[in-house]
Amino acid sequence: MPDAIEVDGLRKRYGPLAAVDGIRFTVPVGEVFAFLGPNGAGKTTTVEILEGLRHRSEGEVRVLGLDPWHDAARLHERIGVIPQEFRFFEKIHPREAIAYYGVLFGTRPDPERLLRLVGLSDKADARFDTLSGGQKQKLGLALALVNDPQVCFLDEPTTGLDPQARRAIWEVVRKLKAEGRTVFLTTHYLEEAELLADQVAIIHHGRIIAEGTPGEIIAAHGRSERLSVESTPALATYLRDRLGLEATARDGRVEVPMHARGDALKVLTALEASGLPWQSFSTERDTLEDVFVSLVGRMDEGELKAEGNP
């Protein structure tokens, strides 16, 4: 099956500034792809180019095999888009909005089903300007589904929402995936990407600095799993000298990377044998957030070169 989204060498320039600077990635059909990056990284520019709302300066872009800018009308019949901070006609009711979109797309949507899907049934007949931010976003989602889209674009769908509304949106994204739709998601919430995405690309200053599954990115760019013991620096010295492990001491904790399955057991045995005082231990691994913060930080300090640079 061909990929739902194919991007190669994509650039978007605003004068001398390149908001998107030569990125490439593909999104297979049926996957949730998260485009992760800090504010101003180029996420929205990219997603708008994919949606056919913005013209690219350079590069190849195909969504469902179509050129988003030149085949916009045909593409829009097959994709659903929820923009950042969805806004609509102030006085319209959600039920009417869905019926309206149904006529525009020439489909016969079931307003009740869509409203239930996004959790907006109780506000079906409320005026749009009386809805909360989360409810407006939910209507945006419902409208994006009126044409039964194969690919859904969600641009920071949960930014500014309370935790409950955020979880509701996540639930819908999971349902979309379960229904076999491809989802392209931009977010600056790492948790969101980690929870929802099959594939993640981290974009910074218009370039992709890491990509893969969340696990792959953590494995490639994060520190490996480690055992952390609340103890004195003397323990670190003991472990290094006696067992040859790379133990480091910091802030009252001693950390030992786990390379092999038996490493943890070795450390705990040595801990007992050492007779040194210790309180608690835990195993820790980098989250996507740790990797993200470290990658973005290193890139800002000029240590790291982005992938796919010319």
Place this chain on the structure above:
Amino acid sequence: MRPARIYADLKVFVRGYLRNPIGLFFSLFFPIILVSLFGVIFSASSSTVTLYVENFDAPSNVSAQFLTALNHTGAVEVTVVDPNGSGVDGNFTHWLAVHSHPVGLVIPRGFQQAYLSHERVNLTLYTNPGDAVSSGIAESAVAGVGNAFSFAAVNGTPLIGVTAQPVGSTLFKSIDYLVPGLVGFSILTSPMFSMVDISSSYRKDGLFRQLSLTPLTKGEWLASKILWYIVLTFLSAAIMVGIGVGLFGAHVTLSLGLVPFLVLGPFFFVSLGMLAGSLAKTPETAAVIGNVITFPMMFLAGTFFPVSLFSPPLQLVAHALPLYYVIDGMNQVMLFNNFAGALPDLAVVGIGSVVVFLAAIVAFRWRDA
């Protein structure tokens, strides 16, 4: 263009419109206020002067006939005051001054007797130099009636008669002109102000982008706005004609010849408002561009005053304003019942509408490059 999509968009737009009391107020109550206000102003400034009369010859037949004749001139309306009644107390000039009445006439005792015996008799007309217009009207009315009576007394006939024959604009009362003018005014202002506002606020709120993601086309979107403003135009025209005719006695002809103007007028100005709004980069400049286009037309296109009253250079300006052709056409139909005379206007408005509509569609963008 798909009618189903235009209709769906129209429905959404109209609902939004009806759920917004301010928009509704401006569309329906504004015409009422407008026509009532100007109706009152122009009726009040009628050229009939109230002439207060002290008749010391009452109840003589001749003095009574003289006053009736004065009333029949149409220039003055006689109000007889009791010379010794309350307030006047024998001092007529003082009474006139205190009550700010500019003109007063005194008919002396023995007026009938003198008249019938062909003796010279003098009427006294008090005038106020501060109100030259009323004074002049009263003076010529009294002098005219006086002359007529003088001739009648000697069975003479005036050799030179004057028959006043109204020309052009004076054929109609002000309110007659005002009805088509104000209908034109609302054809101009309601769509222009709304569309300039819509074009910038939709852009700011990302609504055009949102719509661009649907199969709705720019032409369909604009068409639904045009349809709604045509409906509003018919409503406000009906209101204004109703009030103008019913309350202020306007004489206008209602015929099918009016329909093309009530359709093409909003068509033109909805498109022009959209074009103006699209050319602006910010909401502020949109409002400025909208006002620059709208304001000259509000006053110079024959809305409140017939263009024929303007100086020639100003008439030239009026002829450059699109609204002039809408109002002139409606004048032809409503005042002169002359649809053939309205055809050139119709041609200008019709061609203009198509050009501006197409220009608006090209100029306004769903999405950014």
